[in-house]
Amino acid sequence: MSEDKKFPSNKKCCSGQIYSSIAVVGLGLIGASLGAAVSKNNLAAEVRGYDIDRETVEMAEDGYYFDSAHLLPDSCYTGIGSAELVIISVPVIDIPVVMEDISEKIGPKTTIIDTGSCKGFVMEKAAEIFTDQARFIGGHPLAGSEKSGIKNLDPELFIGSDFVLTPREQEIRSDKLEKLLKLIGGLDARVKIMDCEKxxxxxxxxxxxxxxxxxxxxxxxxxxxxxxxxxxxxxxxxxxxxxxxxxxxxxxxxxxxxxxxxxxxxxxxxxxxxxxxxxxxxxxxxxxxxxxxxxxxxxxxxxxxxxxx
Amino acid sequence: MSEDKKFPSNKKCCSGQIYSSIAVVGLGLIGASLGAAVSKNNLAAEVRGYDIDRETVEMAEDGYYFDSAHLLPDSCYTGIGSAELVIISVPVIDIPVVMEDISEKIGPKTTIIDTGSCKGFVMEKAAEIFTDQARFIGGHPLAGSEKSGIKNLDPELFIGSDFVLTPREQEIRSDKLEKLLKLIGGLDARVKIMDCEKxxxxxxxxxxxxxxxxxxxxxxxxxxxxxxxxxxxxxxxxxxxxxxxxxxxxxxxxxxxxxxxxxxxxxxxxxxxxxxxxxxxxxxxxxxxxxxxxxxxxxxxxxxxxxxx
Known part of the structure; x- marks a missing residue:
């Protein structure tokens, strides 16, 4: 039980933790709920959030799911370099912008996924921006609702839902994918691997x-x-x-x-x-x-x- | 309290009764639920049901909402002549057929309504069949679901919902309409009077x-x-x-x-x-x-x- 003290009080125990640190860029309904679900299920030692909206960042800071929240672009993605997993959960059209912004800040050990509803567009841009392809895995949690924003955050949003991953050929047997599969399992979501055209x-x-x-x-x-x-x-x-x-x-x-x-x-x-x-x-x-x-x-x-x- | 004994045990008291006898022709979801709602709310002394499906008639007989249920065409609409209100709740296309079948059997005191989802077609046929126009008032309860049949019967289906009536000019101030308004109020539905084209x-x-x-x-x-x-x-x-x-x-x-x-x-x-x-x-x-x-x-x-x- 003494090990518990090493972690914030809302973390149950380190045994289930899959990642040392997760960064969520974009704290809308999906991003905020993913961060909250990871935190609630203790799947990472640290969960950081980033958003361009001041009120959203404040709400993330005030809640107990995020260890820290940072305003963009002012924060210049403080600390994103140490994240083991970066989840890009911004509007589809802005995903390439975030990819560009962070590509120089993160190292080859970091896995990057997105949560966009169309994958061809995203995978194409990822291929241009991340020369080391094995870092990027396309993602799409089939959850959500007509509601939006961090105010509708739900850490149980992904339970029983499908989470599509669209890895490229070279990533299918990678350690990065293996770890990601564990994380998604930890959210009680079902993984579906398919190619992005389908x-x-x-x-x-x-x-x-x-x-x-x-x-x-x-x-x-x-x-x-x-x-x-x-x-x-x-x-x-x-x-x-x-x-x-x-x-x-x-x-x-x-x-x-x-x-x-x-x-x-x-x-x-x-x-x-x-x-x-x-x-x-x-x-x-x-x-x-x-x-x-x-x-x-x-x-x-x-x-x-x-x-x- | 002694008056209660005159009525079947499921009838609360005669004071709220609006009609002496109601006949429902067609015991699908809407017809069966209407009969059940009238019976449950004690809005008529007697509720009779008619249908062409033997199983449906048996289910109406077995339930406690209908005082009697009759198979068509064998029953030749037994007893429909004494009904004060006839509700035709068959598929829209069959409404004129039922109107023809019953027009000779019922007297001028009987009010007839239907529950069809389009009213122009019905009002036109009613004008041809019932020469005494004041007997027929077009009706459309805006309730229902993707489910159908008496097995999905719900006596509370009309609570809080709208019930459209499309009376002709000459019926707008008739006693028949007044009585019908009371019945619909007794179902806790809201009446909306409008012309059938609209x-x-x-x-x-x-x-x-x-x-x-x-x-x-x-x-x-x-x-x-x-x-x-x-x-x-x-x-x-x-x-x-x-x-x-x-x-x-x-x-x-x-x-x-x-x-x-x-x-x-x-x-x-x-x-x-x-x-x-x-x-x-x-x-x-x-x-x-x-x-x-x-x-x-x-x-x-x-x-x-x-x-x-």
């Missing part, structure tokens, strides 16, 4: 397109003259289908542009299907209209079976 | 189109070669946005065809907006992409404020 195509289909459809469903009625009267008639179906529409617009603008090609492909296929339905309704082709709804039921049922819903 | 346009926007978008989002990935691998990556956003896709395909085929013109109008506007986004993504017009998401946020926020979510 990740981006799949995410366009099951995440980016649903976001667009949801925002579109809410947005297109915005010009209605009697919007409030109209919304009074909206019930649970509208509520579920448009929940995502509340999500951060900057984040989704970034993701949409970063995964542009895959999203356009997905939208094209989705629109084709909707246009087939338009034709079927116009010609009152009952069988064809029914087929449209049945295709949806079939996929939804498989999803529910898979997720045990 | 109802159908609004419902296309906040109910029928969300259903189509949701079914479409689930359905269009159905042809994916690795559907299960893909669905494993789907998380809460996909889950919410496609929840409606599980809904009954026959019901939605009926609604889509019955509200054809309004739905096509709504789809056209929705598709236009999505196509504007396609153009903005292709030209990497960041401001335009962001505007798309911000329009969605704006409407969603108004919705949440309105509903206190």
């Amino acid at each position: 990740h981006d195509r799949y995410l366009a289909l099951v995440s980016h397109l649903p976001q667009i459809a949801s925002s579109g469903l809410a947005g297109f009625i915005g010009d209605e003259e009697n919007l409030i009267e109209l919304l009074e008639l909206a019930s649970s179906g509208f509520s579920d289908t448009t929940r995502l529409a509340a999500s951060n617009s900057n984040m989704w603008t970034d993701i949409t542009l970063a995964n542009k090609d895959r999203i356009l492909e997905a939208m094209e296929d989705y629109l084709k299907q909707i246009e087939t339905l338009v034709d079927a309704i116009q010609s009152e082709n009952r069988e064809e209209v029914k087929r449209f709804f049945e295709k949806g039921i079939d996929v939804r049922k498989r999803f529910e079976e898979l997720k045990g819903e | 109802h159908d346009r609004y419902l296309a926007l906040v109910s029928h189109l969300p259903q189509i978008a949701s079914s479409g989002l689930a359905g269009f990935i159905g042809d994916e070669e690795n559907l299960i691998e893909l669905l494993e990556l789907a998380s809460s956003g996909f889950s919410d946005t496609t929840r409606l896709a599980a809904s009954n395909s026959n019901m939605w085929t009926d609604i889509t065809l019955a509200n054809k013109d309004r739905i096509l109008e709504a789809m056209e506007d929705y598709l236009k907006q999505i196509e504007t986004l396609v153009d903005a993504i292709q030209s990497e017009n960041r401001e335009e992409v962001k505007r798309f998401f911000e329009k969605g946020i704006d409407v969603r926020k108004r919705f949440e404020e309105l509903k206190g979510e």
